[in-house]
Amino acid sequence: MEKFKIANSIRENKFGFYFTLPALLFMLFFISYPIARTLYLSFHTYNPIQSNEIIFVGLENYKWLFNEPNFLNSLSITLIFTILSVIIEAIVGLSIALLLDIFRSRGTISSFISKIVLSVFIIPWALPGIAAGVVWKLLYHPTFGLINSILGRDIRWLSEKYLALFSLIVADAWKTFPFFLIIFFAAITSMSKEQSEAARTDGANWLQELRYITLPSMFPIIVIAIVFRAIDAFTKIFDLVYILTGGGPGRATEVLPLLIYNTGLRFFRFGTASALSIVVMLFSFLFGIWLFRRRR
């Protein structure tokens, strides 16, 4: 392949290693070692409050984990959150992207204006999660919140078991839909217009155009975007939950990252928390490997 003309010999190739070395050292020290230690701790009990002893317990932590309803509870909550959240965001993002594209292709607006609209809509995605959490907490407030005031009712958005999760999903959807919007819009605008023009001259209306041409050709992008966003939602949801519900009511919104944090840094059961971390890291491992294979 022409790709590697710049360094053909092995001697030359080792320069690549030098370039990568600093990052590699960093990752070795701050990623591999922690992972190794987590793995190690997951087979022991370690509770800093009780003692500095680390006692080997074999698979106890893992057995306990799978019997412990908290883990299964968190797992299901996180899954539900991921699925619903991603679906909503994808639909919203796709709709707005299509809308913008329809207007753009009809000549109503120029690409310039659509770019401006797009840039404003990115803002929720860029905002710090805490700020979004604070505002939504106020919006959801049962007495002083805007939502209840508009609806004229007294709904406990954040303190009822299933409603809290739903409220969380809505807040997260608001924050993250721009991700899909950007990707889909980029995909739509870079599509070749020949097919749609041919369809239009054949007399297809916009709905048919959508169903038979636009969506199918966007399908791969949609899938990839959804998959990426899903793994992100599954692993990184923390800020919003912490400030909106703190995991409550009870444990109704205790997502996996929050469970790990609580087990480790609130109850100091490092052994259990490590086992939990390993199980969760497994997802990342598997996904990373799958993606790597697809790319090569």
Added chain:
Amino acid sequence: MTDFRLKINNIAFITVVIILFIIIMLPVYWLVQNSLKIDDEIFRISPSWIPINFTLDHYRDLIRQFDFDKHMINTIIISVGSTLISLVLGVPAAYGLSRFRFFGSNTIILIVMIVRFFTPAALVIPLYDMMSWMKLIDSPISIIIGTTIINLPLVVWIMKGFIDELPEAIEEAAKIDGCSHFRVFTNIVLPCTKSALVTAGLFSFTAAWGDFLFGISFSQSLRSMPATVAIATMDTGFKVYWGAMLSGGTVLCIPIVIITLLLQRFYIKGITMGAIK
């Protein structure tokens, strides 16, 4: 006939955009607007849409009572530090992985992909242990390290994707002329990657700016606590300082909004590159 349809289209578009704009920007507006109201007005049963009693008291309290300025400085230190380190480590690594094929390079790419999809919370537990014996608890350095761990894969990903697309002709010519690999990197490749650099730096910066997990895990006092954690601690369980939370949130968001609007092109590029490539 077409004129009329054009007008309808225009009106429809503008209406739709305005409605969307209102819905999407409402929370942002709500944040800023409420930070300018006096407490009594925030806690009204039917909240007002425009502050009736305008006040800057909460902003004043932020500094006097909550030392928020010091927290913002921590946030800036952490964001800048994390971005710099991520770039310094990640860009050469991306170049190395893109242009060279050496033993283990594929493994490294695999590792980058895996870490990209890590659960940060899972890393916090062992890192806490590490930071404890390195005596870095309650130091901005620990938070910088944490955020860099999360940012680095994305930087490498974006930069590598970009460098992969760069034609090698100039680099080859330079090599033939006798430039060392390092010279080629700094004088030829780097200048061409400016836009990708901005994108990668932007993403790192935004991620570190809004970081909460590492902040709350490692920080304890003014020494290291970033603004995000400071805002969260304004909900003490005993009192909730809404005014300060809202104004703090606004202050935290202003630079991000400005940067987003100015550099939106890079955001857009980054999101598409981050996912597609």
Added chain:
Amino acid sequence: MKVGGRKMKRILTVVIVVSMVMALLMMLATGCKEQADSVTDDATVTEEEVAEETAEDMGEKVVKVMHIASPEADYVAEHLEEFEEMTGIKVEMDIVPRDDINVRYLRELIQGIGTYDVVGGMGSDNYTTYVYKGNYIPLGDYMTDEEVDNIYAKDIFIDPRTGKLSGITQYQNWEMLFYRKDLLNDPDEQAAFKEKYDRDLTVPKTMDELLEVAEFFHRPPEMYGYFVGAVPWSIFGDFACAIIGEGVNISDEEGNLTLTNEGVVNAMDYVAKLAQFGPPGWETQSFFDADQLMQEGKLFMYQNWFYIWQQYSTEFTDMIGVAPPTGNVQPGVFLSGFLTLVPANAPNPELGIEFLKWFGSYDFQKQQTIATGNLPNRTDVLEDSEVVESIASFDQYKACVPYTGILKTTWGNELQTGLQEAFFRIVNGEVDAAGAMDWLQNEKYADRKAIE
């Protein structure tokens, strides 16, 4: 998409200018802070940080104190000046949210990272943990034997490793029953109650009486019969009161868990039943919210800590009354307070000890009791006539003194959430109380001891 050099430069200039402007604004704002400090508007107290950074730069003595967000911490914040005048030591006090404070205790008292000289705000769920296992400088080393004996319930605070007094609590506290005495004493209500329950309407003493009265006055949405706030640090008090009220504890002498004990099961069952009489949203609320409701006249009775009685006895004299907490075997007097310790790695331990001594001084304790209604940690102050007079219905408080107890375990926080989980299982109808406690003891906390 190649970016033209000039455009790039323009963007970069804008970014740099914006950041410089922001930095400038912030510097101005910090400049304003020095001036603002001397401005006195209304009597609002700086609650978060009474920070005097310049003092430390000038080589003055500064003691760093950590406290928990609470009315009691506010009281301390208001009186720091007295300490500063008396000793010449400046105080920097950090007030920490309740959810976050446990990590800090661990960091200061077990890992010893040395941020603070004084660590306060530990409730009794943490007493055993840190007294038994913390690394601190024992206050007992700086007190005479008489002074140590003078400390109320001192045995709880003696370090079993050294036999010395570990530290002191800022005050003594337990939950009392607050109820609408105007309604209780109303003849119409009494007649209706007599008819329905075939006994007189009196201040409830046992849990069954409590349930009946709560049910009788439960008239949503204008009034709720009882309040149990289910946030862990709030509901723990309800559990503990009920358990102590049954005359049992969650551990035995050998330190084993006794959660399946009949008394404990009963206690949990009662709390679950009482919670049903609460307003919507109680699942995520705390006793602070109950205060609000009570003052609005929407709650008939609930249990809460002392601090609120001061306000009730002065502003709501005819409306709200106080009584010892209920219990089937004895009043469920669940002792707490804010334990305060000097960590072993404190940067300035001598200053920390000075601070604790001020905390425990006769004057401070007396003033605090008179001002806040919280009981002192010294038995001599408890007998001071001014103090006795300052607390309305003092006899109700005195009646509780023989029954104080705590739940003895070294992992109080975790137990707190465990109890809360078990509680929600009962409330959601998944199991009954016996089943929930059986699960808690034999599955969730299998192989664990109360004292670890």
